[in-house]
Amino acid sequence: MIIDTHAHLNFLEFDNDREELIKKLIENNYQVINIGTNKESSKKCISLARNCVYASVGLHPLNIQSTLKLKDDFDKKEDDFDYNYYKELSQDKNVVAIGEIGLDYWYKPKGKAKREEYVNKQKEIFEKQLDLAKEVNLPIVVHCRNAFDDLINILSRKNIPGVIHCFTGNKDNVESLLELGYFFGINGIIFKVNLNDSIRAIPLEKMLLETDCPYLSPPNFEERNNPFSIELIIDEISKIKGISREEIIEKTTQNAKNLFRI
Numbered sequence: 001m002i003i004d005t006h007a008h009l010n011f012l013e014f015d016n017d018r019e020e021l022i023k024k025l026i027e028n029n030y031q032v033i034n035i036g037t038n039k040e041s042s043k044k045c046i047s048l049a050r051n052c053v054y055a056s057v058g059l060h061p062l063n064i065q066s067t068l069k070l071k072d073d074f075d076k077k078e079d080d081f082d083y084n085y086y087k088e089l090s091q092d093k094n095v096v097a098i099g100e101i102g103l104d105y106w107y108k109p110k111g112k113a114k115r116e117e118y119v120n121k122q123k124e125i126f127e128k129q130l131d132l133a134k135e136v137n138l139p140i141v142v143h144c145r146n147a148f149d150d151l152i153n154i155l156s157r158k159n160i161p162g163v164i165h166c167f168t169g170n171k172d173n174v175e176s177l178l179e180l181g182y183f184f185g186i187n188g189i190i191f192k193v194n195l196n197d198s199i200r201a202i203p204l205e206k207m208l209l210e211t212d213c214p215y216l217s218p219p220n221f222e223e224r225n226n227p228f229s230i231e232l233i234i235d236e237i238s239k240i241k242g243i244s245r246e247e248i249i250e251k252t253t254q255n256a257k258n259l260f261r262i
Contacts, residue, residue: 002234002249003031003256004227006100006141006165006185006210009053010034010044013214013224018048025227026052032227033260035100035141035165038063038078042089049094054262056097056141057089058129061104061122081125083132090136096260098133099141100165101126103154106145123150130158139259141165142182148173155180161259163208166216168193174201183208183259188216188229190236199240204251208259209233 009018009032025032031052036042042057049055065077090098103122108115133140140162144151148169155177163183177184184202187210189195209230217225218232238245256262 001029001031001253002227002230003033003209003253003262004211004213004230005033005163005208005256005260006035006187007032007213007227008035008037008041008215009213010036010041010048011214021226022048022051022053028228030227031256031262033096033141033256036089037100039082039085042086046089046092046094049092053094054096054260055092055094056099057086057095058097058099058101058141059086059125060100061102061126061143062107064121064125081128083128086129087132087136090132090138095138096262097139097141097162098129098136099162100143101129101140102143102165103147103151104143104145105147105150119150123154126154130154130160133160133162134158139163141185144169152176152180155182163259165210166212167198167202168195169198171197171201174198178203178206182206183255185210186237187212187233188218188221188225190233190240191218192216196240199237204241204243204248205255207237207248207252208256209248209252 033054034045036045036057037060045055059081109118142164163185165185166189167184183206185208211227211229213225218229221229234245234248
């Protein structure tokens with residue numbers, strides 16, 4: 001069994017062949033955790049959760065209301081985090097995590113005051129979602145881009161298990177997050193950014209496989225990514241760490257089962 005711990009099969013890119021893809025995943029002994037990014041997508045994740053597909057619910061930092069204009073599913077903004085709404089969603093038996101939550105400082109509004117307001121709003125909503133995860137006893141799926149210092153500072157004050165999705169940090173970040181007990185989601189970003197030192201520093205016991213599909217498609221794969229690209233990610237991890245594919249699959253699958261209790 002292979003578990004893709006971070007996919008967005010709920011996104012519009014899969015509208016034309018979603019059921020066919022899920023059927024193929026079942027046939028090939030794959031499981032998928034479908035990740036919510038706002039109210040609408042989180043609810044859709046739950047509606048798709050069956051057979052080999054699980055769900056997470058949460059508010060992505062790029063879905064927080066701001067002056068930023070982003071495309072596709074990230075156009076749907078929310079003024080604030082509706083704690084009770086997401087709490088109710090989290091009670092569904094197929095919800096295994098709170099996420100995708102976190103901090104993203106890549107896109108910042110122009111002007112110091114607006115930037116500070118944007119960053120502070122992200123921190124505030126992130127902490128609210130951490131409180132929710134604590135209350136409902138679910139792990140977290142964390143998004144972090146250009147914000148590791150703030151992220152680690154916030155997480156160090158909490159005691160919530162989870163995974164740092166699409167990890168792009170350095171060895172120092174690895175060390176700090178390992179001390180806090182976090183897992184690291186490894187996906188197709190390893191073909192775009194040199195993360196070899198970080199990958200070597202992450203113990204296999206703390207590694208999860210993911211695709212972030214429909215995004216981050218590996219080289220020579222379909223333009224629209226899907227969970228089957230994990231095979232290429234496994235090959236790359238095997239090359240970097242010098243361990244067998246079989247060991248990677250066995251250990252990361254068990255890691256996912258342990259973290260998400262599936």
